[in-house]
Amino acid sequence: MLEVDRLSRAFGGVYAARDVSLAVADGELRGVIGPNGAGKSTLFTMISGHLHPHSGRITLDGQHIDRLPPHRRAQLGIAIVFQGARIFPGMSVLANVAVGATARTRAGAASAVLRLPRHRREERQIFAAAYEALAQVGLADWADRDAEQLPLGQQRRLQLARALTAQPKLLLLDEPASGLRANERRDLAQLIRQLHRGGMTIMLIEHDVSMVTSLADRITVLDLGEVIADGTPDEIRRNPRVISAYLGKGAAA
Template identity: 70%
Template structure:
């Protein structure tokens, strides 16, 4: 049994639709992610993957349906409230603060769990200083975890893309997420960087991190995911283990039978 199978649901997407000018980018999508699971979402261009990601992250709201995290509805909450509830995001673009160090970029990820208010920060109270020390210690630990422990003082904007993606991942981890959202994390990476990032995600999953991975690289998803959901034209056309997805005739017709077919094999 893979991690998450038979576990309690952490994320539930129930009948979620989102329309743009009368066109449904997602159409009655239903998806459950168990606690500790790595769930992959794949589909051809225009399938609705990016829209679904934005609906879960809070950058879009559904036209219909609900999204719950551990039983709490989040579909009407802004992104910062979802972050406070434990949703952390690694976007396709780097989204780093180029003028800050690697360590400072990662420490920013802890804002969702800070307890000191703005007044405490301005006044530099003892409680704020203690919390700040804890945050930077956690940021160093997160950087060690992603293999960047020696880069804490480097300027983040000067790093290669593969390392910038790791900085993003460390920033997400320092928030101690309940759910880690990965949006096309392999996009733009060279083959060696892609393999290294894949290994890192596999390690985090083995440590019990719950992951929703939305990715165009079918082979990467097939190798990493416990279960895979396939979208086509905004609708779920298949849902199951990697082996079941490979053999599903609807998936082969809609996606794997295209020029991407070669990517389906690890």
């Protein structure tokens, strides 16, 4: 589904990503790990289009997308959940989630302003999709509440539901469990596992190595902007370069 070929990006002469290459199969859950500053989030923002690479290619289902803007990539099926909960204040949980379906709209601005039948029909479809996504993440009972009232763990689920309304073929999760309590992390991991089992292709950045190894089919390890390992969770646990750079000497035990 996704192919990243020798992707590079530098900031002030310092490489955040250098010749990063990886391929993600349809239906795969790919973990991406590495120390702070390894280039993980930079990789995700280049895939989603919020940051352009200085060199390299990104291909989605055989189509080169590395020069497309974020909204075009969203229309092609890429959704990203950024690190940290982003909530639109003064809006209900349902309205916050419905925002994620804007990439699917076709009626146009004039139709919206004039409240034409096509716009009203599309609006009903969007809110139906948003409610379905809320049910999928276990937040249907919270639909009419003020989104700002949600606890952090529920806000992360809201973010995930917002991404799901776009019906993505590739879901990018950038540290979704950051700041969550142990029980919230377990619940989130189970939700991600359910989405994966449903056939969704997912890329996951997480500092919680045990969470990633329990979920991922394969793991890519970055260090100083470069790929230092790529393999199954078992292979990654035993890789000497990964142990030295990231996991620590006791990790192979």
